[in-house]
Amino acid sequence: MRIDAALAWAIAELCESESPAVDAKVLLSHVIDKTQVYLFTWPDKRLSADELSHFKTLVAKRVQGIPVAYLTGSRDFWTLHLATSPHTLIPRPDTEVLVEQTLACIASAQFASALVHNKQESAKPVSSEPVKSELTVCDLGTGTGAIALALASELPNANVTGIDLLHEAVQLATSNAALNHITNAQFKQSSWFDNLAGEKFHVIVSNPPYIEISSPFLQQGDVRFEPASALTSGTDGLDDIRHIIALAPTHLFEGGLLAFEHGFDQAKAVGDLLKAQGFVNVCTERDYGGNDRVTYGYLSTTR
Structure with a gap:
């Protein structure tokens, strides 16, 4: 033929x-x-x-109904070619908005002026130039490593850490780093912050589970074949986001950035949770379809 x-x-x-x-x-x-x-x-x-x-x-x-990315074993994301696995979510184009917005925040003078690297540096003047080096980034629920590796590829002087509950995901993300010749990203197995005691970051990003357990969306399209543990988070879809926001201040430097991908109707709830935990300048950005998709805030320096 x-x-x-x-x-x-x-x-x-x-x-x-x-x-x-x-x-x-x-x-x-x-x-x-x-x-x-x-x-x-x-x-x-x-x-x-x-x-x-x-x-x-x-x-x-x-x-x-089996997803194309599982059939081919790969998916392009950002400028990367990633191996995929049924153990992890399939990287989606709208998640690139989280990468774009995180990079924009890092490049902003606001981020640089608010950033305090450690207690010893707190008394020193902070440069108004965008922060591009000595930056520590954490991607929670990294899956294929898509977000972590996209950020690492754009921030070659940064130290990026990807976290996932599943050993298989950590292995896959590590392989994807090698596949794309990225050397400034490492991956660890942890349930959110459990294995990160004492570690702090300038930026924490996450595309966590955020779908309600009773959502009819779970019976449609590719998600029928993706791991439920990476999709659902309680009756309102916010259980994991609540958990991350509650613990994030312990693992962020003052002025640090916390950014989420979330459901199209969850922006207000996520924003309110961030504000209640001491995050300021909270904003929401839309995805390529015009839906609220990414909400972020900075850890207040006056907490």
């Missing part, structure tokens, strides 16, 4: 998918180990019997 015929067949098979053409191209590119540009440049190239069989198997699994 020719490439163009194989794509046409797959698109018809995947008609119930949200993006049949995209899925078909990604799967076929994976099978023949070529770029999607190749598919359009050489539409008359014929697939081998093994390639066609493999392609049909993957399309059949996608028809069953």
Whole structure:
């Protein structure tokens, strides 16, 4: 079968998918180990019997609902190519908003002027220049390492630590660091802050579980195949966010940044929780679909 015929067949098979053409191209590119540009440049190239069989198997699994990222074992995020696993969430484009906003906050004069590296430095004048070095960043619930590695790639002088409850996730994130030649990120196994006693950071970011356990969303699309432990967090979806906010001041330097990805209708609740715990200049940013998605604040220096 020719490439163009194989794509046409797959698109018809995947008609119930949200993006049949995209899925078909990604799967076929994976099978023949070529770029999607190749598919359009050489539409008359014929697939081998093994390639066609493999392609049909993957399309059949996608028809069953299995996520493309699990079928190919990879997903692009930011400027990175990441291996994926059913043990972790699939990195999504909207999570890049958390990366973008974190980088913008780090680059701001407000962050630099509020930052106190340690008690000895507190009496010294703080530069008004954006902080770019000697920065410590923690990504809670790192999964594939997507957020941690994206930040590490943009902040080569920073020391980035990714935390995850699952040993499998820590292994995967560590492998993804090597895959993308990133050397300033390390990964540890911990239930949130449990294994971080005495450690402090200038920035803590998290895309924690934030879906209500009774949400019908859990029965739709790719999330049906993703680990529930990485998706749900109590009856209102905020249990883990509450826990992180309550403990974060112990692990943040004064003036430090705490930033979350959250549900589209949770911005006010997250903002209120941050303010109640002594965070100031709390703001919310929208994702690419126009939904409230990222809320952040700075630990007050006058607590």
